[in-house]
Amino acid sequence: MRRLIAALCLISASAAYAGAQKYEQLSTSVQAALHKAVSDSRPSVSSFKSSIEAADWLGEMSRRLEKRIPNRDYRIDLLRSVHYEATRAGLDPQLVLGLMQVESGFRKYAVSSAGARGYMQVMPFWVKLIGQPENSLFDLRTNLRYGCTILRHYLDIEKGDLYRALGRYNGSLGKPEYPNMVRAAWLNQWGYENPARLAQAGR
Numbered sequence: 234m235r236r237l238i239a240a241l242c243l244i245s246a247s248a249a250y251a252g253a254q255k256y257e258q259l260s261t262s263v264q265a266a267l268h269k270a271v272s273d274s275r276p277s278v279s280s281f282k283s284s285i286e287a288a289d290w291l292g293e294m295s296r297r298l299e300k301r302i303p304n305r306d307y308r309i310d311l312l313r314s315v316h317y318e319a320t321r322a323g324l325d326p327q328l329v330l331g332l333m334q335v336e337s338g339f340r341k342y343a344v345s346s347a348g349a350r351g352y353m354q355v356m357p358f359w360v361k362l363i364g365q366p367e368n369s370l371f372d373l374r375t376n377l378r379y380g381c382t383i384l385r386h387y388l389d390i391e392k393g394d395l396y397r398a399l400g401r402y403n404g405s406l407g408k409p410e411y412p413n414m415v416r417a418a419w420l421n422q423w424g425y426e427n428p429a430r431l432a433q434a435g436r
Contacts, residue, residue: 253345253347253348253349253354253356253403253404254349254355254356254359254383254401254402254403254404255401255404256356256358256362259362259363263386264362264363267362267363267382267383267386268363268364270322270363270378270382270385271363271364271368271378271379271382272364272365279317280313280316280317280320280321281316290312290316290326290425291309291312291313291316293425294312294330294423294425295308295309295312297422297423298311298312298330298339301338301339302339310373311352311373314373314374314377315329315330315333315377318374318377318378318380318381319377319381321381322381322382322384322385323385324381324384324385324388325419327419327423327424327425328395328415328419328423329353329377329380329381329384330418330419330422330423331415331416331417331418331419331420331422331423332353332380332384332399332402332415332418332419333352333353334418334422334423335411335414335415335418336349336352336353336354336403337351337352337353337354339352340352341371341373342371347404350370350371350376351370351371351372351376351380352373352376352377352380353376353377353379353380353381354380355370355376355379355380355383357370359379359383360379363382364379383402384398384399384402387399387401387402395412395416396412399411399412399415399416400412
């Protein structure tokens, strides 16, 4: 019984550095665009340029993520989903992995003290604002779709300034700790250059 309680506490524990996106009034056009972005059905196409690129990236990222997510099939599904949703939103997939590491420690059911949920720690108000009532922020693909869409939205607001966009995402705009942690995780833990591209560039 004690083990069960401990496991449930771990699942619901706040992520160490999770914050909370702050509710801001959106214009009708922006709200409609974000609604469309999270509602588009996922096409059955790969976000990788080639099967070789997919094998290289998935193999390398899977190796790095193995200790956190031991189940290989689920790990590969998560990585494919991260790559797809990040690429779809015009984000670097490794940046998204860095953000997930800092926000939730790759815990699917992480809940912050402010109520942010899932891998990318999305606040529930976004579902009411731009989604559908049935959307679950604990669903892998739903969480990634919302998280990547929201980060893209903040990048657009901040005209590409990643430091400020990350501050908005975490609800800590103007404070350096969170953007610096995500950047460090992105570059130190998840930095990657495709071997095929390096070979083509003669490096």
